[in-house]
Amino acid sequence: MKQFKVVAAIIAHENKVLCLQRGKNKYDYIANKYEFPGGKIESGETVEEALKREILEELQLDITIQKPFLIVNHNYPDFSITLHSYLCTTNTTNFTLTEHVDFKWLNKEELAQLDWAAADIPIVKSLMQTND
Numbered sequence: 001m002k003q004f005k006v007v008a009a010i011i012a013h014e015n016k017v018l019c020l021q022r023g024k025n026k027y028d029y030i031a032n033k034y035e036f037p038g039g040k041i042e043s044g045e046t047v048e049e050a051l052k053r054e055i056l057e058e059l060q061l062d063i064t065i066q067k068p069f070l071i072v073n074h075n076y077p078d079f080s081i082t083l084h085s086y087l088c089t090t091n092t093t094n095f096t097l098t099e100h101v102d103f104k105w106l107n108k109e110e111l112a113q114l115d116w117a118a119a120d121i122p123i124v125k126s127l128m129q130t131n132d
């Protein structure tokens with residue numbers, strides 16, 4: 001089975017976190033799910049480089065990476081991912097959605113309302129349990 005290393009940015013601003021909705025996908029279990037912005041790491045890139053690049057591509061937004069959060073291994077029916085999540089901040093909430101169909105800024109208590117990609121659920125649960 002294919003195995004991908006994926007980075008995801010948990011972008012916080014004024015106590016809210018940016019949640020993005022994917023659009024159509026050939027795999028139904030990924031289509032229309034909420035996720036954190038990011039993507040697959042390309043060969044030769046560090047995790048941090050991949051994260052900065054993906055956020056610029058997807059949102060045209062410059063972020064500051066604060067610290068690693070959770071690493072999740074998840075097996076989808078057709079591929080597996082290792083999802084490296086990072087806590088990040090941003091100075092501006094001006095961004096452009098280039099790939100996603102919707103976004104929401106939610107506080108931690110509200111995160112469980114969304115229909116998350118399965119691999120993100122441990123990250124969402126951990127975020128809801130953290131106090132800072």
Ligand SMILES: Nc1nc2c([nH]c(=O)n2[C@H]2C[C@H](O)[C@@H](COP(=O)(O)OP(=O)(O)OP(=O)(O)O)O2)c(=O)[nH]1
Nearest residue numbers: 006007008030035036037038039040081117119120
């Ligand atoms: N970016 C991101 N991807 C996630 C999350 N959770 C999750 O299961 N995924 C999955 C969805 C995708 O199958 C994979 C990431 O690939 P992608 O399609 O977003 O990455 P990419 O931009 O490099 O895509 P591509 O070159 O294959 O088109 O990881 C998440 O929180 N963020």
